[in-house]
Amino acid sequence: MKLEAALSPSEVLAQVASALPADVRGNVIIIGSLAAGYHFFAGDGARAIRTKDVDCLFSPHSKAIAAATEVTDQLIKADWKLREDSDWGQPGNEGDPEEELPMVRLRPPGETTSPWFLELLSAPPAFEPGAPSKKLRRVETSIGHFAICSFDFLALAEWQPLDTVHGVRIARPEMMALANLLHHPEIADTLIAGTDYRRCNKDLGRVLALAYLTVQRDRRDGAEEFDAWAGRMWIALQDKFGDLAAQLAARAGAGLRAVLESPADLDQALRIANLGLLASLDVSVEAFRATGARVLADVIEELEAMAR
Amino acid sequence: MIGRSFTDDGLVSMHWSNPAGPDVLVEIRRTNTARDVREGLLALAYAVQSTSRPSTGVCVVVDSRLSSKRLTEELDRFRSIARPEVARSIFLVWAKTQGLFFIDGELPEHSNVFMQALQAAIHEEQANGRASRVTRQQVKAVLVERSLGGLPPVTLGELRRLTGTSYQTASAAFRELEQLGVVTGERDGPIPMHGLRPIALMKLAEEHALARKLMRYTDPTGESRTPSALASRLLSLRQKGVAGKAAISGVLGATRFFPDLDITAAPRLDISIYDGDFRFMSKLDAGLVAVDDPKRKATVVLHLQRDCRPAEMVAQEPDLAARLDCLADLEQMGLQAEARDFAHRLCNAAGRTP
Numbered sequence: 001m002k003l004e005a006a007l008s009p010s011e012v013l014a015q016v017a018s019a020l021p022a023d024v025r026g027n028v029i030i031i032g033s034l035a036a037g038y039h040f041f042a043g044d045g046a047r048a049i050r051t052k053d054v055d056c057l058f059s060p061h062s063k064a065i066a067a068a069t070e071v072t073d074q075l076i077k078a079d080w081k082l083r084e085d086s087d088w089g090q091p092g093n094e095g096d097p098e099e100e101l102p103m104v105r106l107r108p109p110g111e112t113t114s115p116w117f118l119e120l121l122s123a124p125p126a127f128e129p130g131a132p133s134k135k136l137r138r139v140e141t142s143i144g145h146f147a148i149c150s151f152d153f154l155a156l157a158e159w160q161p162l163d164t165v166h167g168v169r170i171a172r173p174e175m176m177a178l179a180n181l182l183h184h185p186e187i188a189d190t191l192i193a194g195t196d197y198r199r200c201n202k203d204l205g206r207v208l209a210l211a212y213l214t215v216q217r218d219r220r221d222g223a224e225e226f227d228a229w230a231g232r233m234w235i236a237l238q239d240k241f242g243d244l245a246a247q248l249a250a251r252a253g254a255g256l257r258a259v260l261e262s263p264a265d266l267d268q269a270l271r272i273a274n275l276g277l278l279a280s281l282d283v284s285v286e287a288f289r290a291t292g293a294r295v296l297a298d299v300i301e302e303l304e305a306m307a308r
Numbered sequence: 309m310i311g312r313s314f315t316d317d318g319l320v321s322m323h324w325s326n327p328a329g330p331d332v333l334v335e336i337r338r339t340n341t342a343r344d345v346r347e348g349l350l351a352l353a354y355a356v357q358s359t360s361r362p363s364t365g366v367c368v369v370v371d372s373r374l375s376s377k378r379l380t381e382e383l384d385r386f387r388s389i390a391r392p393e394v395a396r397s398i399f400l401v402w403a404k405t406q407g408l409f410f411i412d413g414e415l416p417e418h419s420n421v422f423m424q425a426l427q428a429a430i431h432e433e434q435a436n437g438r439a440s441r442v443t444r445q446q447v448k449a450v451l452v453e454r455s456l457g458g459l460p461p462v463t464l465g466e467l468r469r470l471t472g473t474s475y476q477t478a479s480a481a482f483r484e485l486e487q488l489g490v491v492t493g494e495r496d497g498p499i500p501m502h503g504l505r506p507i508a509l510m511k512l513a514e515e516h517a518l519a520r521k522l523m524r525y526t527d528p529t530g531e532s533r534t535p536s537a538l539a540s541r542l543l544s545l546r547q548k549g550v551a552g553k554a555a556i557s558g559v560l561g562a563t564r565f566f567p568d569l570d571i572t573a574a575p576r577l578d579i580s581i582y583d584g585d586f587r588f589m590s591k592l593d594a595g596l597v598a599v600d601d602p603k604r605k606a607t608v609v610l611h612l613q614r615d616c617r618p619a620e621m622v623a624q625e626p627d628l629a630a631r632l633d634c635l636a637d638l639e640q641m642g643l644q645a646e647a648r649d650f651a652h653r654l655c656n657a658a659g660r661t662p
Contacts, residue, residue, distance in 0.1 A: 219531045286528035290595035297594030
């Protein structure tokens, strides 16, 4: 895995927000590393994250295509560039099927190539059990056709997102954690492109990293945010998935339990986390495992109990 | 129907309700001394007299080195001095549990149901006895804690009832207290602990500390809750019915007894566990990890031990550990000046320091 440059979450979020048209900022929820980094490290110049993509979710689903079109056009006008890619570096046209269209991935302007790029995503439509989780939608811009994708469990990122001073909102850490937990009910062999890292290890390691940072902040501030995770997750599941909430809650811990029981996968999950969200902390495997025990006892088991 | 120890403050081991005749009260003794056997017979006599239904009493002496002849003589002697109606209702049998199980001697009831209940009670008593044989140190702890709590002194007999210990152990505990100058050699009537002064108390606490099983927990994330926050969490668990026999000890316990005690902020949470059950730890903080290395900073330390608190104190403040536990913890932590101060205050409060 290529080591990305350390980024200040506040600076990146400010840059992204200022580049977005004012009228769509209210429809933007930043998710992923930047959202977490901003939530935990904003105001602390010594704390940085490493990421190559800034994930920008348009919500609600009904407005996502219009917002993505407007944002893409405005950023292109402002000299943002399509991310270089030998296969997906050029926009498609109206004859291309959606699965052959490139995603909207744009690098900010500047003399030097930015270490990160902005990726546009859509909030998912209403949940349909059994339908594929990943859905692609066409975006027709002034320079050609693209696709934006959505995943079922990204609906959780829309649940009571947190305001920022920049006018865009960020997803709650516990909702990003729950989306990752649900997305990976087992250790699958899917690899992150260009690496031998399992995608599930990255995403489930992210759950532990979010929990670690939440506990750390709780201790520092005398707060009890981590203890509120399970309750909020349960409410969000009911809001977003209705009658299926209990079923989803009951299986939320399966993938994480599997990773915690597999030393090799846990090591890999930690390694990826220490290269990303935990870049300025260098957490030990013992501490990572202890955090996993806390997540299981205080979040997963509580959530399972609520679902019963 | 079988009830356990409900006739008179645990005077007997089993109460068997007989649908077809007098109930049977059973007192089980694992002893090698005639003195214990006599006391068992006497306890039964009292119990038989105090039940509302007609009852008989059986003293079962288990795996004793006393011969059957000697036990028969003890029963005959008891019957010769008791009132005839009481004498007729008291029986003495002996049981062997090593190898082939058998019970020998005259019983007032022979039904299969009763025999099965009796055998089960003997096995249960045996298991409990193994798990909780009372030591001299534990007897001393009970005495010291009563005294520190300002409760009236007890007789040797009362002490045996309180602790469930044998005559020899209770007597030996008093002898050791006598050597420390805490009690006099007098054994008739209640035995006051006039000599319980800070230095002796600290010695007793040191001994108390060594007799406990200790479990240390550390937080590998370095993000542990404060001891006070953990204590609040423990209390909240107790309210939910978890950790019923766990009590706050150490610095936090000591400052509950004396809020103005000149003591550092608690470096860790000490918890006294009185029933050996520490499963609540995963609820207290699942991230804590048990460690053997005494050099690693402990976030929580559990002290597994027998409860030396008087029932009066447990009823009043069930979540607060014994004073002696707290003092032992301070000593174990190396808080010597604080331990001395605490010991002085305890003795002063109990009215022992001249």
